[in-house]
Each structure stands twice: as C-alpha cells, then as structure tokens.
Amino acid sequence: MKNIFWVLIAVLLVSCQTDSTLAPAKFKTIMIKSVGEVETLPDMATFHINLNCLQKSVKGSKQCLVEKSNELNSKLLSFGIKQDDILTTSVNMNKSYSWKNNSQVFEGYNSSTSIYIKLRNISKLDQIYTELLENRNLELSGLTYAHSKIDSLKNEAYVDALKKANALADKLLTELPASEKEILKIGNVEISASMPEANQSGAADGYAVAEVAAQNRAVNISKGTVLVNATLFVEYQIK
Structure with missing residues (x-):
C-alpha cells in the first residue's frame, strides 16, 4: 500500500507540472x-566633370586629353580639393561625325574622361563652379549635397x-x-x-x-x- 501511495503522489505532481507548462x-x-x-x-557637395578633346588624329587627341587632364588636376588642387577626393571614373575615345549637306562628315577623334569630385568645403562651391564653367572643354553635372556626419x-x-x-x-x-x-x-x-x-x-x-x-x-x-x-x-x- 505504501508503494502505491507514493506512486499516486508522483503522478499527481507530474500532472500539475504538465498542466502549468501547456497553459498558454x-x-x-x-x-x-x-x-x-x-x-x-549640408556641409559637402559632389559633382562630375566630363573633359573632352577633339583632334584630327588619335595621337593628337590622346596628347590633348593628357595635357588638359593635368591642367584640370592642378586647378582642382589649387581650390584645396585633396587628391583622394579627385577620382577618374572613365576614359574613352570615339570617332566624331557631324551631319552636313545630307551626309556624314568625319570631324576627328574625341577622347574624354569623367572625374568624380568630392568637395568637403561647400563654401567654395560657387567659386569652383564659376571658374570651371569658363573652360569650354569641360561639362559639369550631377551636383549633389551631403553631410560629413x-x-x-x-x-x-x-x-x-x-x-x-x-x-x-x-x-x-x-x-x-x-x-x-x-x-x-x-x-x-x-x-x-x-x-x-x-x-x-x-x-x-x-x-x-x-x-x-x-x-x-x-x-x-x-x-x-x-x-x-x-x-x-x-x-x-x-x-
């Protein structure tokens, strides 16, 4: 009888624990x-520069692009833009044609380079844009404002x-x-x-x-x- 009594108590305890666990x-x-x-x-700005050179020969177009790129890089550095913030994203060369008198006329070889600029001193933006726009070999685009923090x-x-x-x-x-x-x-x-x-x-x-x-x-x-x-x-x- 004692053994049966303790078995019944153990079953009741297990049943109570199971009910408590399953209760949602x-x-x-x-x-x-x-x-x-x-x-x-904003305290920063970014923009793109597209530099073009049109010459009659491939060699002349390449040489022009190199010279104009070096001049542009020196100009950007003089504005206080760091070299790490001047990124060349592409260099291309294509034949250039114009349409005259109902026919296609070969103009020469057009070489170009695209440069991404990050300007960390936004107060200089007006000055930089004004001076760069005076260069007829340049096109500016993609002006975007941002913040350093x-x-x-x-x-x-x-x-x-x-x-x-x-x-x-x-x-x-x-x-x-x-x-x-x-x-x-x-x-x-x-x-x-x-x-x-x-x-x-x-x-x-x-x-x-x-x-x-x-x-x-x-x-x-x-x-x-x-x-x-x-x-x-x-x-x-x-x-």
Missing part, C-alpha cells in the same frame, strides 16, 4: 512603425523615431483597456509580432500595427537641406 501565456501587444527625421544644412544624423533620426513611437503608444493606451506598456522588441527592419506560448491564434488577443509618418525614405536633398530619415519597428506588451 496570455498577453496583448501593439506593433508601431515609426519614422524619425533630422534636417540640417551622416551616421551621427542617422542615429539622431532613430532617437526621434523612438520618441514618436512612445508618444503614439501612450495615446493608444488611452483608447485601450490597458494602462501600462513595456518594450518587447525594437529593430530598424520589420519584425514579426510576438505570440503567446503554445497559442498560435494570437490575433484575437493582439492589436494591429500602428504607423507613424507617411514614408520610409533614406536620404533626400530638398531646398538646400539634408533630410535624414530612420525607420524603427517597436513592439510593446500592454497590460
């Missing part, structure tokens, strides 16, 4: 997509996104049967909603995703300012 944890969550923004004045600005945008997410979560709590929130997950890419243990039908207990701001953009230049955006996905447990 009940909790509610809200997921918020938030976009933070930081806007500042873009990573720091991105971090500030993330902080702004989190503040917006917290503010929206507090507003939602006033409309929900809950008064407290706790962050479960946070990420800069979309994250999946948490589910209660052993409960795959969590949609009945959870709430939909709320979104802050209209768009998820990276870096955009508008009206002389640098606008940096950062997106966060924040999941809260509410109770």
Whole structure:
C-alpha cells in the first residue's frame, strides 16, 4: 500500500507540472512603425566633370586629353580639393561625325574622361563652379549635397523615431483597456509580432500595427537641406 501511495503522489505532481507548462501565456501587444527625421544644412557637395578633346588624329587627341587632364588636376588642387577626393571614373575615345549637306562628315577623334569630385568645403562651391564653367572643354553635372556626419544624423533620426513611437503608444493606451506598456522588441527592419506560448491564434488577443509618418525614405536633398530619415519597428506588451 505504501508503494502505491507514493506512486499516486508522483503522478499527481507530474500532472500539475504538465498542466502549468501547456497553459498558454496570455498577453496583448501593439506593433508601431515609426519614422524619425533630422534636417540640417549640408556641409559637402559632389559633382562630375566630363573633359573632352577633339583632334584630327588619335595621337593628337590622346596628347590633348593628357595635357588638359593635368591642367584640370592642378586647378582642382589649387581650390584645396585633396587628391583622394579627385577620382577618374572613365576614359574613352570615339570617332566624331557631324551631319552636313545630307551626309556624314568625319570631324576627328574625341577622347574624354569623367572625374568624380568630392568637395568637403561647400563654401567654395560657387567659386569652383564659376571658374570651371569658363573652360569650354569641360561639362559639369550631377551636383549633389551631403553631410560629413551622416551616421551621427542617422542615429539622431532613430532617437526621434523612438520618441514618436512612445508618444503614439501612450495615446493608444488611452483608447485601450490597458494602462501600462513595456518594450518587447525594437529593430530598424520589420519584425514579426510576438505570440503567446503554445497559442498560435494570437490575433484575437493582439492589436494591429500602428504607423507613424507617411514614408520610409533614406536620404533626400530638398531646398538646400539634408533630410535624414530612420525607420524603427517597436513592439510593446500592454497590460
């Protein structure tokens, strides 16, 4: 009888532990997509220079391009642009034709080179552009503004996104049967909603995703300012 009594107690204990493990944890969550923004004045600029030389012979065209490239490089260095910020991206040579009197006329050999410039002192931009445009062998294009501390600005945008997410979560709590929130997950890419243990039908207990701001953009230049955006996905447990 004693042996049977202890066996029954052991079975009851195992049964209680199993019931406790399988009981689904009940909790509610809200997921918020938030976009933070930081806007500042640019302190850098980038642009492209296309240098051309048209000569009657291949040798003459090559020689012209070498001479004009060296002159241009010296000019750029005199502006205070570092050699590492002057990048030649392509060198080409093609036959050049024009259309005259209903026929194709050979003009010569056109050699060209494309150069990518990074200007770290934006205050010199007007002067540099004015002087370069006076050179009829040059074409300027692709002017883009940027900022030297873009990573720091991105971090500030993330902080702004989190503040917006917290503010929206507090507003939602006033409309929900809950008064407290706790962050479960946070990420800069979309994250999946948490589910209660052993409960795959969590949609009945959870709430939909709320979104802050209209768009998820990276870096955009508008009206002389640098606008940096950062997106966060924040999941809260509410109770």
